[in-house]
Amino acid sequence: MRFTLRIWRQKNAQDQGRFETYEVDGISPDASFLEMLDVLNEKLIHEGKDPVAFDHDCREGICGSCGLFINGRAHGPLPNITTCRLYMRHFKDGDTITIEPFRAKPFPIIKDLVVDRSALDRIIQKGGYISVNTGSAPDANSIPVPKPAADRAFDYATCIGCGACVAACKNASAMLFTAAKVSHLAMLPQGQPERRQRVKRMVAQMDIEGFGHCSNTGACAVECPAKIPLAAIAQLQRDFIWANLTPDPQIK
Amino acid sequence: MSEILTIPIPTKTEPSISWTEGSPILENRCPSGDLEKRWTRHKDSLRLVAPHNKRKLEVIVVGAGLAGASAAASLGELGYQVKVFVYHNSPRRAHSIAAQGGINAAKNYRNDGDSIWRLFYDTIKGGDFRARESNVYRLAEVSVKIIDHCVAQGIPFAREYGGYLDTRSFGGAQLMRTFYARGQTGQQLLLGAYAALQRQVELGNVKVFYNHELLDVVVDEGRARGVIVRNLITGEIHRVAGHAVVLATGGYGNAYYLSTNAKLSNATAIWRAHRRGAFFANPSFVQIHPTCIPQSGEYQSKLTLMSESLRNDGRVWVPRTPGDKRAPQSIPENERWYYLEEWYPSFGNLVPRDIASRAAKRVCDMGYGVGPTGRAVYLDFSDAIKRFGREVIYQRYGNLFEMYEEITGESPWETPMRIYPAVHYTMGGLWVDYNLMTNIPGLYAIGEANFSDHGANRLGASALMQGLADGYFILPYTIGDYLATQLFVKNSTDTAAFADAEKETRERIEKVLSTKGTRTVDEFHRELGKILWDSCGLARSASGLSEAFSKVRELRERFWQEVRVPGTGHEFNQNLEKALRVSDFFELGELMIVDAYHREESCGCHLREEYQTEEGEALRNDNEYAYVAAWEWAGEGKPPILHKEPLKFEFVKPTVRSYK
Numbered sequence: 025m026r027f028t029l030r031i032w033r034q035k036n037a038q039d040q041g042r043f044e045t046y047e048v049d050g051i052s053p054d055a056s057f058l059e060m061l062d063v064l065n066e067k068l069i070h071e072g073k074d075p076v077a078f079d080h081d082c083r084e085g086i087c088g089s090c091g092l093f094i095n096g097r098a099h100g101p102l103p104n105i106t107t108c109r110l111y112m113r114h115f116k117d118g119d120t121i122t123i124e125p126f127r128a129k130p131f132p133i134i135k136d137l138v139v140d141r142s143a144l145d146r147i148i149q150k151g152g153y154i155s156v157n158t159g160s161a162p163d164a165n166s167i168p169v170p171k172p173a174a175d176r177a178f179d180y181a182t183c184i185g186c187g188a189c190v191a192a193c194k195n196a197s198a199m200l201f202t203a204a205k206v207s208h209l210a211m212l213p214q215g216q217p218e219r220r221q222r223v224k225r226m227v228a229q230m231d232i233e234g235f236g237h238c239s240n241t242g243a244c245a246v247e248c249p250a251k252i253p254l255a256a257i258a259q260l261q262r263d264f265i266w267a268n269l270t271p272d273p274q275i276k
Numbered sequence: 277m278s279e280i281l282t283i284p285i286p287t288k289t290e291p292s293i294s295w296t297e298g299s300p301i302l303e304n305r306c307p308s309g310d311l312e313k314r315w316t317r318h319k320d321s322l323r324l325v326a327p328h329n330k331r332k333l334e335v336i337v338v339g340a341g342l343a344g345a346s347a348a349a350s351l352g353e354l355g356y357q358v359k360v361f362v363y364h365n366s367p368r369r370a371h372s373i374a375a376q377g378g379i380n381a382a383k384n385y386r387n388d389g390d391s392i393w394r395l396f397y398d399t400i401k402g403g404d405f406r407a408r409e410s411n412v413y414r415l416a417e418v419s420v421k422i423i424d425h426c427v428a429q430g431i432p433f434a435r436e437y438g439g440y441l442d443t444r445s446f447g448g449a450q451l452m453r454t455f456y457a458r459g460q461t462g463q464q465l466l467l468g469a470y471a472a473l474q475r476q477v478e479l480g481n482v483k484v485f486y487n488h489e490l491l492d493v494v495v496d497e498g499r500a501r502g503v504i505v506r507n508l509i510t511g512e513i514h515r516v517a518g519h520a521v522v523l524a525t526g527g528y529g530n531a532y533y534l535s536t537n538a539k540l541s542n543a544t545a546i547w548r549a550h551r552r553g554a555f556f557a558n559p560s561f562v563q564i565h566p567t568c569i570p571q572s573g574e575y576q577s578k579l580t581l582m583s584e585s586l587r588n589d590g591r592v593w594v595p596r597t598p599g600d601k602r603a604p605q606s607i608p609e610n611e612r613w614y615y616l617e618e619w620y621p622s623f624g625n626l627v628p629r630d631i632a633s634r635a636a637k638r639v640c641d642m643g644y645g646v647g648p649t650g651r652a653v654y655l656d657f658s659d660a661i662k663r664f665g666r667e668v669i670y671q672r673y674g675n676l677f678e679m680y681e682e683i684t685g686e687s688p689w690e691t692p693m694r695i696y697p698a699v700h701y702t703m704g705g706l707w708v709d710y711n712l713m714t715n716i717p718g719l720y721a722i723g724e725a726n727f728s729d730h731g732a733n734r735l736g737a738s739a740l741m742q743g744l745a746d747g748y749f750i751l752p753y754t755i756g757d758y759l760a761t762q763l764f765v766k767n768s769t770d771t772a773a774f775a776d777a778e779k780e781t782r783e784r785i786e787k788v789l790s791t792k793g794t795r796t797v798d799e800f801h802r803e804l805g806k807i808l809w810d811s812c813g814l815a816r817s818a819s820g821l822s823e824a825f826s827k828v829r830e831l832r833e834r835f836w837q838e839v840r841v842p843g844t845g846h847e848f849n850q851n852l853e854k855a856l857r858v859s860d861f862f863e864l865g866e867l868m869i870v871d872a873y874h875r876e877e878s879c880g881c882h883l884r885e886e887y888q889t890e891e892g893e894a895l896r897n898d899n900e901y902a903y904v905a906a907w908e909w910a911g912e913g914k915p916p917i918l919h920k921e922p923l924k925f926e927f928v929k930p931t932v933r934s935y936k
Contacts, residue, residue: 036847054685055575062577062798069796069842069851077850079365082538083578084679086463087369109682134509135848138365142486145366149478153471154430158350158748161421161428165385168439178432178457181464185368214430 025051025112028120029064031076034133041133043122053113057100058083058090060112077136085109085249088184091191092137093124098188098247106186106249126191130198130233141187143233144201150229151222152205154214167213177211180204182250189244189252195236200244202226203260204252210263217274220267227264293825293873294915301555301906301921305710306410311927312392315414318710319753323760330355333759334767336503336518337361338490338545341370342462342740343723344524345469346747348484352476354752356759359516360473360482361505363489363540363853368470371526371538372743375462376583376676378446378454379426379740381419386443390451392416397928399738402448402628403703403731404880404896405930406558406904408923410710415729418749419741423455425748429468433457447584448628448735448935456737459583459675465740469747488514489853490545491781493521493719495552496773500719504777506785508853511846515769515778519762520718520755523549524747527702527724529562531861531868532813533805535699536568536581542857543864546706546725554714555707555906555919557727559864560872563734563881564814565700566632569683569693570652579698580683582655583676584736587625587632589660589669590693592616594653598643604654604692615639619891623935630733630881630894631935633697637814638892640696647694656692697814701739703730703881704871707906707921711754712746715906718758722746727904732880785845788855793838797855800835804828804858808865812872817885821873825866832862867907867916874918877901898930 026049034041048064055063058080065075081089090107094100100110115121125133130143169177181204189200206223209215215222238257245254307314325333334357337348345367348360364370382395395416400407427433427441433455434442446454457464476482485505492504494515502517528543529535550556567582593612600607616635617624627635636653639645646652661669666689670677677688684694706714706721708728713720723743730738811817811824835858843849878887878894879901887895902925908917 052573052575054572056577059575059577063575066796066798069840070794072842074842075851077848081364081369081540082371082374084374084580086374086460087371087538088366088373089364089369105682109679111682111685113685138848141365145368145474148471149474153475154428155475156425156428156472157353158346158425158472158752159421161424164383164423164427165440167427169435170439171435171437174432174435174439177430178464181432181457181467182460184463185366208432209430212430212432214428 025053025115025117027051027060027115027118030120030122031137032124033076033136036135037132051112053111055112056083056108057092057094057110057112058108077138079138080108083108086184088186091126091186091188093126093191095122098126098191099249103246104249104251106184126187128190128196128235130196130235131187131190141185143235144185144187144198146233147198147202147226147229148205150225151218152226154209155218169212173211177208180208180211180252180256183252184250186249188247188249190235192243192247193236194241194243195239197238198230198233198235199238199257199260200248200252202230203256206263207256207259210259219263220272223260223263223267292829293822293870295870295874296910296915296917298908298917298919301919304408304921306408307710311409311413314410315417322753322757325756325760325763327355329763331357333357333762334359334518335520335522335755336516337522337524338503339370339524339526339725340367340470340473340484341372341524341526341723342466342469342743343725343747344522345370345466345473346744347522347524347722347751348482349469349472349476350748350752351755352479352481355481358476358482359518360484361488361490361503362484362486363508365486367473367484368467370466371541372466372740373463374538375740376459376581377585378444378456378461378737379422379465380446380453380735380737381423381455381741382416382453383420383423385441386452388451390453394451395419395453398449399729399735400731400928401933402735403733404894404933405731405898405902405925406879406923407729407731409925409927411728414750415742415745418745421749422741422744426465426468429472431457431464431468444585445588445626446736447587447626447632454737456585459585459673462740465744469744490525491548491856492777493549493552494773494777495716496771499717501771501773502767502769504781509848511844511849513778513781515774517767517769517774519759519765519767520720522720522722522751522755523706523725524722525725527705528861528864529699529702531804531865532699532808533801534571534576534579534809536565536579539578542860544857544860546721547860547864549706549714549716549719551909552716553909554716554719555908556704556867557707557904557906558704558871559868559907560812560875561703561732561881562699562868563629563701563703564633564697566629566636566697567655567695568698569680570647570649570696580679581698581700582680582693582695584629586655586673586676589672590625590655590657591659592625592653592655594639594644594646604646604656613644620935627935628733628735633814634883634892636697652694652696654692655695657688658692661689699809699813701734703727703732703734707904711757712751713754713758718762720751720755722751732882784856785852787836788839788859789841789845789852791836791839791841793840795838795840797839797841797851797858800831800839801858801861803831804861804865807831808868812869815883815885816872818873821869825869825873828862828865828869835859835862870916871905871907875901875905896930902930
């Protein structure tokens, strides 16, 4: 297969950046999108040009490293998939493909298609955990967790932290990301003691980082490779109101 | 797509494999006495550091996968000052995240007769009796606490309807002791350790440096004193001093180019430590996983694993007639050869990985292989779907089926998967004593980066167990024993050892950038991978290894003359990163070949064609090779020095491993 690629090139954070056009040919339909970019980069190196920088690692959809904005969509034309799990058979021979980085104010560009997503880690630092020290846990079966709750906790816990939700959102909101962690821990008995503080502090950090507000358009859930349901956001909203408006029963 | 350039290699085949033998390793700090009491008594004998002194001690942790993140979090909880360096853009990206199947623990929640002893025995037998009894027993012992801790962290393990934890069976065991979180157990466990780490960051006990790659370990007067790291965004080189250095940088399966490892996984940290004096143990012990999606073309950048858990319900077969080109569904039952069930009736499709991989190779070599290349076998779920229904199978393997379909365009609901073995895990790694310390005082290696617990073959669901055992429950105790001696040491980066290490690092970067040849790093890496896969993969022979050794050396020399690395060292340069990693794979590749050549027996993953039974099973030689081969770096181009650590079996009797 043959493609024309319009790729965002930006030398570093200070550079203004621009699109450049490249041609690739002889691509197998079974090649992944990133393997197609590998072929382009090999060609660029042989031509003495600077290869395109892009993030990637596991190439099986779980590490959350890769993230390209392809033809105006986070992770490309298919819903709920990472860029590394997108195959060239989903494009037409001769297509022109536009490739950009994930764009959001809290995701500064490092080079070309690589962005800094450490803002997401700082949200987790504000409470995306259960404060338990190594060595202090009781027997694992001492607290039964109803299967439906455990299954829902799992559904929320599968977030891979790729940032597609932010890139897809017109407000660059990190609501689905934050809600996934808040909701995961809210489902479990172990998550209850810190539940109020967690939602308040994580939402506050989201604002500090410069992520926008959620306006419930649901674009995030369409692109989310982990299929985090929008219900997570509803859960976060409920917890947030509850935590802010009702007295904490733990404080007598 | 562009033609993949093959690099012509002159035919120069004189065998040049050589090594010298050094003194045996007699001290590994393994306790003596009753096996069940060894770890407890050892812990009680370790030196302690008081809380007010812990604050004065700095520990450097490199890597934040399961082992690194769990260690850094636990050390932070204890009150040490911890600095973590990761080359990823977040500690949550480490390759532990990709582990699918599960984590073993001797909980006996199933009432099926499990015990610490049985997990210990299965693991040491699974490793074909090439691991230390003391270490493996300790691993089985602490496995129980790992599950407790992970549940307390909120990890959503699979549960039964009563709310209690579910388990399943895995290769090499006849018990159901594997805890799991659908097909994403590694992800959930890593995110638990990552969250614990982030908590320590918030509390100010741990500082994590993103996008920083270790390029050298600094050893001064025989002790580890720090590291040299490169900021991958700016290209700056930094010296970092610490009272101890912990390497948790994973395995080296990517030496083979095609493997199930993440693309960035590399051996640089452990290889640089090796060059600074740390022994490298059993480098040729590489696990080849039986159930991976076969390679489809030259452009392929990695191979994708299909979890071993699939062998719980999937049946492996090939057509009884070699070259049968019919669609698998139209081949009647009596014309299908379920070779694993036939050869190994008591374990069936759940034989250990090395055995399943070799069996697949054997049937393909005999001409029974399927698919376009003839290098694949079927993994068929139709019986299980009939027995349990689609819903149950979806619950168990839904995400794996989807992943398979995305990659191959075929649905496992309709047609059997096609699978073939691929490089997956490295049992070899830095030599460590019972305290997980290398032979360089103050330098520790944990998780896949060390060699310790899996012998010559790792059982499924044991990597997660080992990584977390090392990080949560072993290192936090043992490192204190060393740090207690370092209380009055003032850390400084202003030493000749730091200056030398920094200078050498800068020179290495300069050298690879200034070559300005005509071939890309990937072209060399692919070529190296092919040599290693063909000669040091599923089967090895003296002649094949000798030839491979000269080829690798030849290729390495060409690399330094012909590689082209664009850009400079003062910027974000992914090709420079790759070039430095691949240059280390060349040297490691040579050592892997030497190790495979020197071990004139077959054991676990290591099948020497000269040493096998008539049925093609591994033929061990316990009289001569019941030892850990710990290699010492002797200098550039010099034959490595072999130190043997004898393996004593006081509690189990090495037997011929039978899964029949």
